[in-house]
Structures are given as structure tokens and as C-alpha cells.
Amino acid sequence: MSRRSAREAVFKLVFEYLFYGEKNETTLEILKTDGSLTADDKAYIDRIYNGVADNFSELKSMVAKYAVGYDADRIYKPDLTALVIAAYELKYETEIPPAVVAASAVELVKRYSDEKSFSFVNGILSTLIKETNRG
Secondary structure: OOHHHHHHHHHHHHHHHHHHOOOOHHHHHHHHOOOOOOHHHHHHHHHHHHHHHHOHHHHHHHHHHHOOOOOHHHOOHHHHHHHHHHHHHHHHOOOOOHHHHHHHHHHHHHHHOOOOHHHHHHHHHHHHHHHOOOO
């Protein structure tokens, strides 16, 4: 499985977390049984998913700060999912280049959200990259 597929697995897990407000270990284990996952992919999924869940309030606040005119609870869930994952990676996964974080988030939004959301997400990401001194 590529890192792209691992990111998609994290996206699905975090999306589910947004709805239920708690981690679902069953879904995590099901996603990790994919035979194409490498040990690095599994570690990445665990690290990012747990990191986002453990820091969710902080990450959501970071996103809300730059979602001018939007309450974070009213941001379309696929967009918010991609944004909190990106915020986590920007703040805590400093070995991942900011351009990769942004491109991955936009790609997920283009796939799972509506066609206009990517520009909204891209704008917030640009500011988050600057705020985290990664740009």
C-alpha cells in the first residue's frame, strides 16, 4: 500500500471519529488487515490517527482560527477531516514536507467533498503552513 492509501485509511478513521467522538479500534484493525499494508504504513496509520484523536480539540481550534466566517462545527465534514489531519501533520510530523501535506489534503477533498471545497481547504492550509513556520 502506498502512503497515499495509508492517508486515505487515516481519512476514513478520522471521518468516523468526527461523527462518534471516540476512536473505533474495530475499524482501525479492519483497515490494518489489508494485506498490502507495510509495517511502515501500519505505523503511520496508528501514529496519525491516534495523534489526531488525542489532539482533536487543539487541531479543530487551529482550523477554526483560519476558517473566516465559518464555525468549525459547520465546516463540511470531509473538509474538516482533511484539515485536522493536515494540521496534525504540519504541527507534529515535521519530517513530512508542507507541500506534501497540502497536496494530500487537497487530493482527499477533491475525492470526498464537493468540487469547490478544495479552494477553501487550500486557503486554510496556506495559512496553517505559515502559522506552523513550515512555509
